[in-house]
Amino acid sequence: MKLKKGIPVIDQGxxxxxxxxxxxxxxxxxxLKKPIEDLEVLFNKLKKDKKFxxxxxxxxxxxxxxxxxxxxLENLTKHVGGAQIWSKVVSDAxxxxxxxxxxxxxxxxxxRSGKKVICxxxxxxxxxxxxxxxxxxxxLKCKIFMGAKDIARQQPNVKAMKKNGAExxxxxxxxxxxxxxxxxxxxxxxxxxxxxAMCVGSTVGPAVFVRICGWSTSQISRELKVQLIDEFGSxxxxxxxxxxxxxxxxxxGFWNEFMDYDKKQCEFIGVEAxxxxxxxxxxxxxxxxxxxxxxxxxxxxxxxNSDGQIEETESISAGLDYPGISPxxxxxxxxxxARYTAASDEQALxxxxxxxxxxxxxxxxxPSHAFAxxxxxxxxxxxxxxxxxxxxxxxxxxxGILEKRLGKKYVKSN
Amino acid sequence: MLNPISVAFIKAKQENRPxxxxxxxxxxxxxxxxxxxLKSISKNADILELGVPHNTPVADxxxxxxxxxxxxxxxxxxxxxxxxxxxxxxxxKNKPVILMGYYNMIFQYGENKFLNKCKLSGVNGLIVVDLPxxxxxxxxxxxxxxxxxxxxxxxxxxxxxxxxxxxxxxxxMSYFISxxxxxxxxLKVSPKEIIKNYIKIKKINPKxxxxxxxxITEKTIAKLKSADGLVVGSxxxxxxxxxxxxxxxxxxxxxxxxxxxxxxxx
Numbered sequence: 001m002k003l004k005k006g007i008p009v010i011d012q013g014x015x016x017x018x019x020x021x022x023x024x025x026x027x028x029x030x031x032l033k034k035p036i037e038d039l040e041v042l043f044n045k046l047k048k049d050k051k052f053x054x055x056x057x058x059x060x061x062x063x064x065x066x067x068x069x070x071x072x073l074e075n076l077t078k079h080v081g082g083a084q085i086w087s088k089v090v091s092d093a094x095x096x097x098x099x100x101x102x103x104x105x106x107x108x109x110x111x112r113s114g115k116k117v118i119c120x121x122x123x124x125x126x127x128x129x130x131x132x133x134x135x136x137x138x139x140l141k142c143k144i145f146m147g148a149k150d151i152a153r154q155q156p157n158v159k160a161m162k163k164n165g166a167e168x169x170x171x172x173x174x175x176x177x178x179x180x181x182x183x184x185x186x187x188x189x190x191x192x193x194x195x196x197a198m199c200v201g202s203t204v205g206p207a208v209f210v211r212i213c214g215w216s217t218s219q220i221s222r223e224l225k226v227q228l229i230d231e232f233g234s235x236x237x238x239x240x241x242x243x244x245x246x247x248x249x250x251x252x253g254f255w256n257e258f259m260d261y262d263k264k265q266c267e268f269i270g271v272e273a274x275x276x277x278x279x280x281x282x283x284x285x286x287x288x289x290x291x292x293x294x295x296x297x298x299x300x301x302x303x304x305n306s307d308g309q310i311e312e313t314e315s316i317s318a319g320l321d322y323p324g325i326s327p328x329x330x331x332x333x334x335x336x337x338a339r340y341t342a343a344s345d346e347q348a349l350x351x352x353x354x355x356x357x358x359x360x361x362x363x364x365x366x367p368s369h370a371f372a373x374x375x376x377x378x379x380x381x382x383x384x385x386x387x388x389x390x391x392x393x394x395x396x397x398x399x400g401i402l403e404k405r406l407g408k409k410y411v412k413s414n
Numbered sequence: 415m416l417n418p419i420s421v422a423f424i425k426a427k428q429e430n431r432p433x434x435x436x437x438x439x440x441x442x443x444x445x446x447x448x449x450x451x452l453k454s455i456s457k458n459a460d461i462l463e464l465g466v467p468h469n470t471p472v473a474d475x476x477x478x479x480x481x482x483x484x485x486x487x488x489x490x491x492x493x494x495x496x497x498x499x500x501x502x503x504x505x506x507k508n509k510p511v512i513l514m515g516y517y518n519m520i521f522q523y524g525e526n527k528f529l530n531k532c533k534l535s536g537v538n539g540l541i542v543v544d545l546p547x548x549x550x551x552x553x554x555x556x557x558x559x560x561x562x563x564x565x566x567x568x569x570x571x572x573x574x575x576x577x578x579x580x581x582x583x584x585x586x587m588s589y590f591i592s593x594x595x596x597x598x599x600x601l602k603v604s605p606k607e608i609i610k611n612y613i614k615i616k617k618i619n620p621k622x623x624x625x626x627x628x629x630i631t632e633k634t635i636a637k638l639k640s641a642d643g644l645v646v647g648s649x650x651x652x653x654x655x656x657x658x659x660x661x662x663x664x665x666x667x668x669x670x671x672x673x674x675x676x677x678x679x680x
Contacts, residue, residue: 016549027517027544029473031594034571173479174469186472191595193571294518294544295470307492308522309469 003335005260009252009328010211017207018299020334024327026206027294032186035193040208042113047215056105060219063137064100068092068220070227070388075358076375083240083381085374086388087361088224090250095130096394097364098250101216103130103199107138109212110197117196119143121185123150123178123246124319124366125157126393127201132166142166143196145185149176150318156397175312178246178322182296202247203326206297210327217253220390225257228386236386237265242374243390244366245270245340246283246319248326250392255338263337269377270329271370273313273320274342281314284342285325286333295324301333316345316401317365319393343372349405351375352395356410364393365401418510419538419563420586422460423623423642431679432639433460435625436672437514437647439481440464440498441490442654447664448485451654452502454669456509458676462502463541463645466495466515473543475598477648480655492523496535503536512539512565525553529560539563541589547580558585565589568615568624570603581618589645590615592628598648601629605637612641632671636678646675 001020004012013019017026026036046052060066069089077085090098103120110118118140122128128144135142144161148170151158161168169188174180182200189198200209203217228235241258243251251270258266272284282288285301293302295310303311303323315321332338343351348365351372356362363371367390374389381387395402403411426433436459441448452462467482467490474482499511513532520528520542532540540557542550547566554564563585568577570593581588592608593601601608608626616624626638627645638644653671657664 026546026549028546029543029569030546030567031473031569031571031591033546033569033576034573173483179470183470183472187475187596190473191599194594291522294516294521296472297544304518304522306522308519309486310518 001331001334003259003337009256009259009331010214013207019327019331022292023300023330024207024210024298026297027299028206028297029190031190032193032206036206036208038113039109042109043208043212046109046112056108059104059108060101064094064104065092066219067223067227070224070231073359073361076355079358080375080378082383083378083385083387084383085378086386087391088220088254088388089361090220090390090392091363091394095126095133096396097126097130098217098220098253098392099126099201100130100134101219101253102201102213102249103127103134105212105216106131106197106199107134107140110140111138113197115140115195115197117141117143117192118199119145119185119188119196120199121178121181121201122146123181123201123321124317124364124393125150125154125161125397126319128166128168129157129160131199132161132164135166136164143169143188145169145171145181145188147171147175147177147181150178150181153401154318154397155400177313177318179310186296202249203252203328204247204296204298204324210298213249214252214256214328217249218256220250220253221255221257224254224388235261235266238382238385239266240269240385240387241266242269242271242370242387244320244370244392245272245325245329246322246366248329250390252326252328254390259337268332268338269373270338270340271373272340272342273315273317273369274344275314276316277344277346279314281312282342283313283315283321283323285323286329286340287342298327300324300327300330316348317369319366320369341373343369347372352402353406353410361391362395363391364395365398366393367391417538417561417563417586418508419461419512421508422510426460426643429680432641433625433643434458434676434679435461435463435643435645436650437463437465437645438650439467439478439485440495441467441485441488442481442651443484443658443664444488445490445494445498449498449501450665451668452498453505454665455672456506458672461510461512461643463512463514463647464495464499466492466513466519468516468519471516473596475596475648477598477651477655481651492519496531499537500535507536510538511536512541513537514541515543517542517545525556529556529562532562533560537562539565539587541565541567543567547583551583554583554585563587567591570594570611577615578618581622584622587623587625590624590626592626592630595628597628599629601634605634608638609640632674632678635675639679644679
């Protein structure tokens with residue numbers, strides 16, 4: 001299995017949509033074959049269409065507010081005493097997270113295909129919030145599927161979705177989290193694919209959704225590349241890009257433009273959710289060596305039992321609480337381009353405490369996982385090492401959990 | 415020897431009626447109960463579809479999901495399903511049995527091992543919901559070698575060109591999804607419209623049998639009886655749930671329901 005240079009990773013799949021010959025694909029009911037094929041044709045055409053790119057860039061700039069900041073975390077760097085720690089503050093984006101890129105592109109595609117309704121899944125609520133925002137902006141009716149457990153723990157985002165006029169459909173099946181929300185959203189699309197468009201909230205699902213999402217979030221690394229050159233004159237000799245990985249949309253977007261660099265110069269570190277320290281459950285299929293299986297239309301490493309039933313996950317972070325992982329990351333793991341590890345709930349909370357103590361930045365629980373590993377590894381790195389952590393979400397949505405776990409002062413002081 | 419599925423179609427045709435196919439989830443509500451249901455309905459059903467329960471079923475509606483979760487909760491494993499089929503075949507060896515499920519279950523078991531087990535336990539056909547054509551070509555060939563029908567699904571969204579290609583590769587039985595829906599949805603197109611679409615597909619190769627499924631109930635089944643076969647699934651799963659809720663015996667209730675369904679199409 002080999003990563004090709006000079007070809008975008010999203011376009012490195014084979015005819016049937018498999019990366020490395022075995023990850024991804026289209027394991028979908030017959031009913032979805034046609035709508036997926038239609039979407040593929042449309043996307044392949046539009047991603048080469050200059051006018052469409054201009055339109056996308058216009059909305060990215062004027063509405064999402066790109067570029068997001070690239071800042072040095074001076075105090076944290078001093079405290080840790082190793083590598084220089086920087087952050088790409090993607091949570092600056094309109095709505096407070098990277099999910100807005102994919103949501104915007106899906107709404108633009110839906111408009112082009114004449115669909116009136118757009119449905120989407122959400123875990124942490126960001127994908128849903130952004131989709132509801134974009135749908136409102138582009139005049140589409142919006143339906144969001146969300147696990148009942150997530151609805152309870154991510155209330156601020158649920159309120160935002162409703163305020164944007166979206167219908168939030170609670171999903172009570174299975175573990176009542178993201179995995180069930182995606183299943184229910186796919187079911188809705190099976191029954192309504194003639195009138196509705198579907199937005200999969202991450203780089204997961206049938207191949208075309210993986211590609212669209214990766215294409216959309218790649219905005220992050222396009223900006224970062226420019227910002228790095230502005231700051232250092234060239235791409236640093238020792239660059240390490242840390243990102244949390246749930247479905248894998250922000251990390252893929254954070255790394256994409258640096259794919260062709262040697263990994264000795266530019267290393268990618270994906271941090272999965274290890275779950276509570278005392279629990280055997282986790283959401284880290286790459287770190288803990290889960291087997292390949294099929295989930296939501298794609299072959300991927302996925303937590304499952306020997307029979308092939310998908311296993312329940314556990315994580316403090318709703319956005320990372322997913323048993324599978326993008327086929328793109330499976331491909332990056334097996335080609336050894338990226339390195340994957342996990343942080344526990346407790347490690348993420350400690351990292352949140354540390355970051356907010358030293359910096360005017362409040363990463364949500366998802367990027368706090370990435371900070372946990374970045375901080376602990378930075379101690380060992382030389383001073384000319386540039387560590388960049390993607391702070392891809394804002395902690396506003398987590399205030400309930402943070403208050404409960406860390407006490408009121410961690411919510412109020414921010 | 416002719417596959418018992420084909421024999422069932424011949425027999426139904428001789429009786430001038432569609433074949434009646436039932437769908438129940440293996441292990442719903444328990445392994446024993448599930449076997450007893452099969453035994454009790456085999457008198458009136460021509461072909462028995464047995465669902466392999468999966469916990470992320472992207473094409474199933476509420477009724478079948480409920481049955482599947484119940485079966486999984488009660489501990490059903492793939493090997494138990496083969497055992498149910500084997501035990502059933504001891505009771506009625508000529509009654510065709512089709513397993514229907516999602517590909518991950520087969521993938522984890524191993525395609526070849528799964529097919530060997532199918533053969534040994536007496537499975538006659540397979541429906542794999544999320545393994546569409548052309549992705550299923552290889553697996554369908556493997557099935558053919560074992561004389562097991564791989565049953566292609568056709569949908570209202572399947573284009574004409576695609577229909578022709580699928581039917582060309584199809585084994586003697588295919589499955590037409592009546593409407594855009596997950597299993598068990600309310601019929602949102604008229605039976606007349608469904609039959610019209612069905613006839614269009616049938617014309618591509620009249621020799622190949624096509625059954626209609628999704629949304630068929632006691633109320634609608636009679637209006638679709640010009641098809642080669644009709645599948646009732648969610649309505650049966652619903653009856654099991656209802657029986658359990660009212661502390662009644664699902665075996666007798668399901669048996670009664672299937673008898674009524676049969677009565678409507680003869």
